[in-house]
Amino acid sequence: MQIPTPSAPVTCIDALTAHETDPRASSPQNITSDGQARTVGVLALQGAFAEHVDYFEACIAQYGHPVHVTLVRTAAQLDRCDALVIPGGESTAMTQIASRMGLHEALARFVQDPRRAVWGTCAGLILLAREAADAAPASAPQRPAALVEPLQALEVAVRRNAFGRQAQSFVATCDFSAFLGPTETQGFPAVFIRAPVIEHVLDPERVEVLHRLAGADGTAGTGPVVAVRQGRILGTSFHPELADDTRFHDWFLREFVLRDTK
Ligand SMILES: NC(=O)CC[C@H](N)C(=O)O
Known part of the structure; x- marks a missing residue:
């Protein structure tokens, strides 16, 4: 598989509709407790934001989730969101752009908001x-x-570019069924592009390790930590928005955005 760069356009419409036999199709989560739709913002300063929007839109079209997806470039737009995705791209560039646009403080406030x-x-x-x-x-x-x-919202220490350069990008087929739930295809193609690893979980009481890659000897679950959850905050080293598979996005909507409505 050729690894796209985070900013490269990715076409994945066929795969986005590939869950016709998915058991979740019979359980759309389309009523919220207060009758209001939820708004998911995707930070659109730089990087792979458009792909996240496409994947969420595909989930919404398929399951009828009461969710709007919107791009976020200003503090006012951020303020209207119930949830935020910070995409892959370049963390140095995003830091600079956010500071220049006066958004860093608003982002810091948002991610701390329970x-x-x-x-x-x-x-x-x-x-x-x-x-x-x-x-x-x-x-x-x-x-x-x-x-x-x-x-500084997620109690982990990460190392940037821990797997090497762009040329060392790779796809690992991961079994996320423990949290995504069982579906016909268990393997999820996790795309790693100049990815960070989570070197230390700083607060093990609050941070749940969702996935570790295989170790150097091939033993499953003994390698680097690449997915964690701290309550309402999710962190992944890889790019589910480049996977030709919307299960991760659907899970985020159900589990993090719509959960209080169950
Ligand atoms: N694919 C990516 O998001 C790469 C992250 C990039 N290496 C950084 O440090 O920000």
């Missing part, structure tokens, strides 16, 4: 982390990432 759901993918995970370090040999001293100002 009423709001948040999901960071790849660069977005780096921005959510309590601590972020640049890639460096294991022997080198840990230094904070030079040009990234993390929002």
Whole structure:
């Protein structure tokens, strides 16, 4: 499989409709407790934001979720959201653009708000982390990432570019059925592009490890941590919005955005 760059256009319409036999089709979550639709914002400063919008729209079209999806570029737009996705891209660029646009503070407030759901993918995970370090040999001293100002909402320490450069990007077929639920195809193609790893969980009482890759000897679940949850905050090292598979997005809507409506 050719790995697209985060900003490359990705066409995935066929795969987006590939769940015709999915058992979830019979259980659309289309009523909220207060009768109001929820608004999911996708931070659109840089990176793979358009793909997230396409995947959410596909879930909404398929299951009738009472959710609007919108791009977020200003504090006023952010304020109208119940949930926010910070996409993959380049965390240094996003830091700079957010600061220049006066959005960094509003983002920091939003991700700390216990009423709001948040999901960071790849660069977005780096921005959510309590601590972020640049890639460096294991022997080198840990230094904070030079040009990234993390929002410090997710109690993890991440290392940027931990798997190497763009050319070392890869797809790992992962079994996420423990939290996505059982579906016909268990394997989920997790796309890693200059991805970070979660090196340390700083608060194990609050942060649940959702997935670890296989270890160096191939043993499942003994390698790097690549997906975590801290209550209403989700962090993934990889790009579910490039997977030709909407299960992750549907799960986020059901579990994080619409959950209080069950
Ligand atoms: N695919 C990505 O989001 C890459 C993240 C990028 N390496 C960063 O540090 O921000």
